[in-house]
Amino acid sequence: MITVLSGGTGTPKLLQGLKEIVNPKDLTIIVNTLENDYFSGVYVSADVDTVLYTMSDMINDEFWYGVKGDTFITHERLCELGCQELLRIGDIDRATKIQKTQLMKKYGLAKAVEIQAENMGIESKIIPMSNEESDIKLITDIGELEFHDFLIKHQSRPEVLDIKFSSVAPADGVVDAIKNSEAVIIGPSNPITSISPILSLEGVREALKDTYVVAVSPIIGSDSVSGPASKFMKALDIEVSSVGVASLYEDFIDNFIIDDKDVDKKQQLNQIVNKVTVTNTIMNNLGAKKNLAQIIMDSIL
Amino acid sequence: MITVLSGGTGTPKLLQGLKEIVNPKDLTIIVNTLENDYFSGVYVSADVDTVLYTMSDMINDEFWYGVKGDTFITHERLCELGCQELLRIGDIDRATKIQKTQLMKKYGLAKAVEIQAENMGIESKIIPMSNEESDIKLITDIGELEFHDFLIKHQSRPEVLDIKFSSVAPADGVVDAIKNSEAVIIGPSNPITSISPILSLEGVREALKDTYVVAVSPIIGSDSVSGPASKFMKALDIEVSSVGVASLYEDFIDNFIIDDKDVDKKQQLNQIVNKVTVTNTIMNNLGAKKNLAQIIMDSIL
Numbered sequence: 001m002i003t004v005l006s007g008g009t010g011t012p013k014l015l016q017g018l019k020e021i022v023n024p025k026d027l028t029i030i031v032n033t034l035e036n037d038y039f040s041g042v043y044v045s046a047d048v049d050t051v052l053y054t055m056s057d058m059i060n061d062e063f064w065y066g067v068k069g070d071t072f073i074t075h076e077r078l079c080e081l082g083c084q085e086l087l088r089i090g091d092i093d094r095a096t097k098i099q100k101t102q103l104m105k106k107y108g109l110a111k112a113v114e115i116q117a118e119n120m121g122i123e124s125k126i127i128p129m130s131n132e133e134s135d136i137k138l139i140t141d142i143g144e145l146e147f148h149d150f151l152i153k154h155q156s157r158p159e160v161l162d163i164k165f166s167s168v169a170p171a172d173g174v175v176d177a178i179k180n181s182e183a184v185i186i187g188p189s190n191p192i193t194s195i196s197p198i199l200s201l202e203g204v205r206e207a208l209k210d211t212y213v214v215a216v217s218p219i220i221g222s223d224s225v226s227g228p229a230s231k232f233m234k235a236l237d238i239e240v241s242s243v244g245v246a247s248l249y250e251d252f253i254d255n256f257i258i259d260d261k262d263v264d265k266k267q268q269l270n271q272i273v274n275k276v277t278v279t280n281t282i283m284n285n286l287g288a289k290k291n292l293a294q295i296i297m298d299s300i301l
Numbered sequence: 302m303i304t305v306l307s308g309g310t311g312t313p314k315l316l317q318g319l320k321e322i323v324n325p326k327d328l329t330i331i332v333n334t335l336e337n338d339y340f341s342g343v344y345v346s347a348d349v350d351t352v353l354y355t356m357s358d359m360i361n362d363e364f365w366y367g368v369k370g371d372t373f374i375t376h377e378r379l380c381e382l383g384c385q386e387l388l389r390i391g392d393i394d395r396a397t398k399i400q401k402t403q404l405m406k407k408y409g410l411a412k413a414v415e416i417q418a419e420n421m422g423i424e425s426k427i428i429p430m431s432n433e434e435s436d437i438k439l440i441t442d443i444g445e446l447e448f449h450d451f452l453i454k455h456q457s458r459p460e461v462l463d464i465k466f467s468s469v470a471p472a473d474g475v476v477d478a479i480k481n482s483e484a485v486i487i488g489p490s491n492p493i494t495s496i497s498p499i500l501s502l503e504g505v506r507e508a509l510k511d512t513y514v515v516a517v518s519p520i521i522g523s524d525s526v527s528g529p530a531s532k533f534m535k536a537l538d539i540e541v542s543s544v545g546v547a548s549l550y551e552d553f554i555d556n557f558i559i560d561d562k563d564v565d566k567k568q569q570l571n572q573i574v575n576k577v578t579v580t581n582t583i584m585n586n587l588g589a590k591k592n593l594a595q596i597i598m599d600s601i602l
Contacts, residue, residue, distance in 0.1 A: 040399050041342050073372055077396035081420045083403065091392050095378030098341050102384065119382045 002300070003028045003181040007194025008047035009064040009226050010218050010283075011187025012054040014296075017289030018185075019055065019124070021297060027124040028177045029055075032189070033109070034134050034165055034197040035147040039087050040078065042097040043104060046087075047194065048113055048128050049096055056120040058092075064226075067092045086152055110171040127177060129198045132168040136193065139164065139235075147193070156228040160235035163192060170201035178207040183300040186215035186253075188225065188281060191245050192232035199248075208252035214296055215249050216281055217242035220259040225282070241265065246272045255299050257281060257292075275299070303601070304329045304482040308495025309348035310365040310527050311519050311584075312488025313355040315597075318590030319486075320356065320425070322598060328425040329478045330356070333490070334410070335435050335466055335498040336448040340388045341379065343398040344405060347388075348495065349414055349429050350397055357421040359393075365527075368393045387453055411472040428478060430499045433469040437494065440465065440536075448494070457529040461536035464493060471502040479508040484601040487516035487554075489526065489582060492546050493533035500549075509553035515597055516550050517582055518543035521560040526583070542566065547573045556600050558582060558593075576600070 002022060004011060006029050018027065029051055036045045046065065053059035053067055060068045070090030078085045089097065096116065103112035108131040117126045136147045140158035150156060178184055189195055199205055222240050224230045230240045238244045242258045242265050249256070256273040258265060259281040269276045277299060283289045303323060305312060307330050319328065330352055337346045347366065354360035354368055361369045371391030379386045390398065397417065404413035409432040418427045437448045441459035451457060479485055490496055500506055523541050525531045531541040539545040543559045543566055550557070557574040559566060560582040570577045578600060584590045 041402050071372075071374055071392075073392035074375065074396045074399070077393045078400060081396060081400050081417070083400040091372075091374035092378045094395075095375045095382060098375070099379060099382050099384040101342050116382070 001026055001028060001177070001181045002183055002185060002297075003030060003177045004185045004187060005030050005189075005195055005198050006047065006051055006187050007032050007189030008050045009189065010216075011189045011194075012050050012059065012064060013061075013283040013289055014185070014187045014216065014293060015051065015054050016061075016286065017283065017291070017293035018296075020286070020290050021293050024055070024123040028181065029124060029126050030174055030177060030198055031126060031128050032194045032197050033128045033130050033168075034136050034193060036134065037146075037148065039148075040085050040089065041101075042089070042094065043101040043109075044087060044089075044097060045100065045109065045113075045128060048109075048126065049093070049100075051126055052096070052113070052116060052120060052122065055117070055122045055124055055126065058120070066090045086148055110173070125173075125177070127171055127173050129171060129174060129201060130168040131171050134166050134168045134197070136163065136165040138162075151228070156231065160228075160231050162235055163232060165193075165197060167200065170203065174198075174201060175203040175207050178204065178211055181211055183212040183214060184208060185296055186213065186249065188216040188218035190218060190224070190227055190229040190232065191248050192229065192236060192238075196248065205252060211252075212254050212300060213249070213252050214255040214257065214299055215245075215253055216257045216292070216296070217245045217259065217262070219245055220261050220281070243268055243272070257296065302327055302329060302478070302482045303484055303486060303598075304331060304478045305486045305488060306331050306490075306496055306499050307348065307352055307488050308333050308490030309351040310490065311517075312490045312495075313351050313360065313365060314362075314584040314590055315486070315488045315517065315594060316352065316355050317362075317587065318584065318592070318594035319597075321587070321591050322594050325356070325424040329482065330425060330427050331475055331478060331499055332427060332429050333495040333498050334429045334431050334469075335437050335494060337435065338447075338449065340449075341386050341390065342402075343390070343395065344402040344410075345388060345390075345398060346401065346410065346414075346429060349410075349427065350394070350401075352427055353397070353414070353418060353421060353423065356418070356423045356425055356427065359421070367391045387449060409472075411474070426474075426478070428472055428474050430472060430475060430502060431469040432472050435467050435469045435498070437464065437466040439463075452529070457532065461529075461532050463536055464533060466494075466498060468501065471504065475499075475502060476504040476508050479505065479512055482512055484513040484515060485509060486597055487514065487550065489517040489519035491519060491525070491528055491530040491533065492549050493530060493537060493539075497549065506553060512553075513555050513601060514550070514553050515556040515558065515600055516546075516554055517558045517593070517597070518546045518560065518563070520546055521562050521582065544569055544573070558597065
């Protein structure tokens with residue numbers, strides 16, 4: 001069994017490659033739930049849904065959000081009615097969210113996601129990191145902002161001064177999945193708002209220390225490949241570089257994968273991490289995704 | 302001002318005619334809310350939505366439910382996901398229901414409907430009969446059933462032995478609308494599950510006694526024009542005929558309109574009602590709807 005820790009963009013790209021070269025039944029994916037919230041009366045678990053859609057080949061991989069080719073009839077009508085919906089929820093995507101909201105009430109989030117994964121024909125195990133509601137607040141130069149307000153309404157523009165998030169309990173199976181895996185892959189997701197929330201769950205860091213862990217840096221040079229990771233790292237006084245990322249993982253990491261463009265950082269990284277692998281980490285086509293996945297798997301086996 | 306008491310099928314047909322010959326600003330429509338309930342996490346106020354769609358020319362007047370030409374992308378996906386939605390909610394219609402559910406939480410149902418009517422460009426006043434949750438249970442030969450289970454799941458087939466519904470308080474403006482109207486029109490809606498719930502609101506019957514009331518019989522011969530009205534009347538031991546309907550309204554009615562086919566009942570009805578008007582009440586085209594509306598308005602003025 002291989003366990004992957006995932007956020008909503010970089011790691012799903014890697015999952016597209018991984019699921020081509022690893023038997024999906026041998027994959028467990030633990031997914032960040034930090035920014036989950038209710039919109040228009042439905043529970044939006046954005047990273048979980050992105051992983052569900054990625055593993056069922058439904059993902060809109062232009063935006064890494066929602067379903068490819070989805071329509072927006074209800075969303076557009078809500079706008080016409082004057083009741084703007086902050087997130088653009090597609091019509092197929094809304095069915096996922098309606099069902100999840102109803103299943104959650106009965107069974108909790110983790111079981112709801114398990115049922116949905118099965119409905120979607122997914123053979124991998126997808127575990128949301130927690131069944132508990134969490135909360136993230138960004139302290140910015142224009143005041144305290146909810147995560148989605150920062151990301152969508154303010155287009156990630158404000159300066160971020162600090163990030164606060166609530167502590168939640170891990171969902172059943174999270175710690176055991178790590179303990180029972182031959183290796184854990186930390187995908188190139190935002191280390192602050194996607195990976196750190198998983199790492200901060202009780203028992204996770206300890207379990208990672210006893211497992212072979214390979215991580216892919218989401219930072220190349222001094223900027224994130226996608227999303228606001230660099231802004232969040234700066235806010236927490238972490239160097240915006242692969243070295244900064246490695247410092248967050250140094251107590252448990254066994255192999256750190258950085259991009260060819262960062263080859264000059266290899267020596268410095270070797271002070272922190274046992275093994276540093278330099279390769280192409282830009283996954284702009286399926287070939288590149290499979291190559292990176294293969295390099296990771298080769299280092300594990 | 303003219304006030305109309307409405308359910309979800311017969312009276313909306315009449316409204317299509319009325320709004321062509323009366324200034325919509327002079328119409329107030331009080332709508333039954335007895336069967337309102339939550340489906341897929343949204344509040345479904347079926348009769349209210351039918352009136353909203355009728356007055357904004359959006360109604361699917363094949364089914365008298367939902368929006369003409371609507372798509373069912375989310376609904377069909379919910380079925381694929383194995384989470385059947387008892388009501389077939391269209392994508393445009395779902396936006397109405399999502400917005401209403403959110404507005405209700407803030408402002409209550411009556412204000413939510415007022416905002417939505419304005420959003421839809423409706424100039425008439427639409428008042429749901431109550432802001433309170435109500436409950437209707439049908440005692441049938443196969444056991445106690447929720448209203449929508451009876452209507453949809455069991456296709457109105459079981460024998461109805463009794464009907465129980467909870468008592469609720471009228472929404473603000475219901476009793477005043479009746480008091481301040483030149484006349485009240487009771488449309489050809491189900492007298493048991495659409496009109497009786499409005500009549501049972503505190504102050505309504507008393508207000509009707511002081512107002513000119515004209516009602517249209519939804520029963521021709523010994524059967525209802527649409528829906529399960531005859532079944533419900535039988536269950537309550539009310540004669541399934543225009544005479545039976547008149548007996549429910551006899552303490553306040555001034556003019557009772559029956560269909561040409563019921564002309565033989567005129568004499569018997571004259572024992573109960575001051576004035577009986579015999580005309581075509583089958584509204585199968587706009588001309589017939591306008592004719593019936595005109596006959597009603599002529600009797601008022």
